[in-house]
Amino acid sequence: MEQKSIFSVISPIMVGPSSSHTAGAVRLGLMARNIYKESFSKVKFVLYNSFATTGFGHGTDKGLLAGLLGYTVDDSLIKDIFNIVKDVEYSYEYVQDISRHPNSVDIIIDDRMKISGDSVGAGEIRINNIDGFEVNIKGNYDTLLLMYKDKPGMISEVAEIIQKQRINIATLHCDRSSKGGVASMCIELDIPAGDDIVNEIKKLSDVFFVTNVRKLK
Amino acid sequence: MAILSFEELKNRCGSKSVYEVAQEEESSLSEIEVDVVRLKVLEDLTAMKAAIKNGLKSTEKGISGWCGDDCAKLRKRYRDTETLFGKVFEKITAYALATAEENLRMGRIVACPTAGSCGIVPSVIIAVAEERKIPESKQIDALLTAGMIGLIVSNKVQLAGAVAGCQAECGVASAMAAGALVEMLGGNTEEILQAAALAMKNILGLTCDPVCGLVEVPCIKRNAFLGVHAVTAAELALCGVESKIPIDEVTDVLKRTGELMSPVLKETSTGGLAKTKTALELEKVLFNKN
């Protein structure tokens, strides 16, 4: 059993009213920000199930947007976020779909990237899909995320680059569209990978996209 | 090594206090100095005090428009009337409502153990500290004690209404507060755990059936009730009253009761208070409005 911190029961400091529907929403937004990284001018949030039905009463809509803009869970400005945001166009859609987690969202940024995630309770979150690829990013580790053309040996090539820097891999998760198709890899690391690692992986043939996703505080 | 039961905690304590074991455990787990652990607890305590202060000033309602001004009503009564139970009682009920209402309006609070139950532990610690002039370092000890109790329970059962009903949120908060109070009043480890056991034993079966799925009805007022509940437990424990059923067994019962509880009564808002005639009417109005 993983040992838990005392601060799992006497924290976090957060804006209310709900750890899953408010703090979790902010963290999903923050995680999407860490993945997308670039500035953006347009975002659409698709809220599912309980996020859709009770989200308005818990500030889920505000939390998601505020997180995406970089506000942290304890920022008192979150409740006024709609009055603060000026140059980002945002919209919401509400959907019931029992195949999705009860507290689930798609975040579509600039019509370019779709990031899906769940708020799994007590403010904990999980990003589970990016542009149709299964990923597994929980925000408690620095994660290296890459998309590449599926081929034998890719995992070991990437692992070698990380190993060279003496960074320990905590977990590794892969998914692919089809054999030889596009594949994704999520590698949780004990310490963040530097730009040198990202650049070296970028140079490997058949890698389309690499990014370093920082963990949440 | 994680402390998985209260029996183990007792053994670990020996001549040490619960809070000392708690800060040592956290220090070794998070690889930070004990002083830093205490600073982090102080940060929580400071945020709790700020939430109370903000909550006492505001009468702003939440998005639903149902709640947000009950604390003000209470304070008016306390100003105008001589109450039955005195200052500590007044402060606990007012501070618990102030915090829970602050949570409702998306104010800054400390989840303890959850956001829905955020008013219980702070109201008890801070009200008693003010009335008894208990210094800050003792308040930190108290919050660490509360945290240790919550942590051990959470190692057995997830502290979420959706998993085990409100007994696991406001109920456990009350047990945490009861232990914290005994610590502040100079009780020993045995008395701290007795207080927690007594508080927990008397909220077993508490359901989670919030109207429209919002953290409002019954959550907000429940914070005041369970703050006071903690005082009863602490007073009994401090004069030597014991829970016939030991705290570890009570914790197991809490978990088991959570499993036995129908999903209808675990945060799904498909039964209980959430499906009363009045709740359905409130729901209709609310969803038309939004």
Ligand code: SF4
């Ligand atoms: S009734 Fe449910 S939502 Fe409300 S405080 Fe209790 S556990 Fe949380």
